[in-house]
Amino acid sequence: MEFVLNEYHRNTSDEELIADVKRVAGLLQQESLTQKEYKQHGAYNPATIARRFGTWNDALKKAGLVLERVKLYKQHKYCESDEAFFEDIRRVAQQLGKSFVSRNEYEEYGIYASGIRQKKYKGWNGLLKAAGLEPTPFRTGPNRKYTNKEIFEEIERVWILLGRQPKYIEARNGGLFRFSETVLCNHFGSWRKALEAFVAYINSDDDNDKDSQTEPTETIEPLTNNAEGITIRHKTNRNIDLRMRFRVMARDHFKCCKCGKSPATDPTVILHIDHIYPWAKGGETVMENLQTLCSECNLGKSDLLIDNE
Numbered sequence: 001m002e003f004v005l006n007e008y009h010r011n012t013s014d015e016e017l018i019a020d021v022k023r024v025a026g027l028l029q030q031e032s033l034t035q036k037e038y039k040q041h042g043a044y045n046p047a048t049i050a051r052r053f054g055t056w057n058d059a060l061k062k063a064g065l066v067l068e069r070v071k072l073y074k075q076h077k078y079c080e081s082d083e084a085f086f087e088d089i090r091r092v093a094q095q096l097g098k099s100f101v102s103r104n105e106y107e108e109y110g111i112y113a114s115g116i117r118q119k120k121y122k123g124w125n126g127l128l129k130a131a132g133l134e135p136t137p138f139r140t141g142p143n144r145k146y147t148n149k150e151i152f153e154e155i156e157r158v159w160i161l162l163g164r165q166p167k168y169i170e171a172r173n174g175g176l177f178r179f180s181e182t183v184l185c186n187h188f189g190s191w192r193k194a195l196e197a198f199v200a201y202i203n204s205d206d207d208n209d210k211d212s213q214t215e216p217t218e219t220i221e222p223l224t225n226n227a228e229g230i231t232i233r234h235k236t237n238r239n240i241d242l243r244m245r246f247r248v249m250a251r252d253h254f255k256c257c258k259c260g261k262s263p264a265t266d267p268t269v270i271l272h273i274d275h276i277y278p279w280a281k282g283g284e285t286v287m288e289n290l291q292t293l294c295s296e297c298n299l300g301k302s303d304l305l306i307d308n309e
């Protein structure tokens with residue numbers, strides 16, 4: 001917590017504060033000013049100035065300066081041709097190793113201003129489609145409401161990818177998560193609370209909650225084993241839900257039980273959950289009968305089973 005000289009600032013007029021903001025902008029010969037820049041050269045605490053006028057941008061406006069956000073947009077060049085623009089989006093996608101690029105990611109890594117073309121192609125996803133990329137998996141915008149399940153699935157995906165708990169800084173830096181850390185923080189209150197909610201969900205066995213009911217469920221039907229004519233009646237569903245999948249993978253340290261490969265050390269590795277004793281033969285979907293396998297080992301195993309059957 002920063003020490004603020006309250007008495008001193010209380011006696012400083014609005015005009016004095018704004019005059020000092022202008023002075024620093026002039027000193028640095030800049031149209032705009034970040035709080036960090038002001039802090040180095042200004043006479044007052046930038047947080048105090050921001051509070052006094054509402055936000056830092058409000059103070060900049062009062063001082064007749066360019067807003068920070070606007071300044072950021074100005075750095076993007078106008079692009080003459082659609083093809084050059086698409087080329088640049090594809091470059092960013094490749095750089096990030098993704099099949100899509102979010103608007104925020106493009107603003108950070110792209111070189112062109114996107115506003116006009118977003119209009120032309122009816123939104124960001126239309127633009128991605130025209131560039132031959134996939135749409136962003138999550139709709140964006142201030143009114144977009146995410147379900148807990150969507151967020152938990154995303155945390156799970158990243159957690160498995162890293163083979164460990166994701167860090168706040170990784171959510172903030174972008175690239176890993178498909179949505180910004182503010183989505184997580186706004187939804188749950190904070191990054192920590194989002195992780196706590198995820199862990200509580202994983203650990204819970206409550207199937208009555210709203211989210212799990214929306215999952216597609218396979219009806220449990222008795223199966224006939226043709227070879228021996230024995231009817232198998234399953235106690236569990238073949239479907240492995242997010243919670244069980246995560247629990248099995250966490251138990252197996254997010255690694256293939258056969259060859260030890262993991263996405264954390266080799267991003268091309270895809271992990272699956274496998275029934276050790278096949279479900280078709282009466283194996284149940286319970287922790288003890290499940291294991292983590294990479295796609296290669298899992299494929300090898302199915303072939304073997306087909307041979308046996």
Ligand SMILES: [Zn+2]
Pocket residue numbers: 256257258259260261293294295296297298
């Ligand atoms: Zn393997």
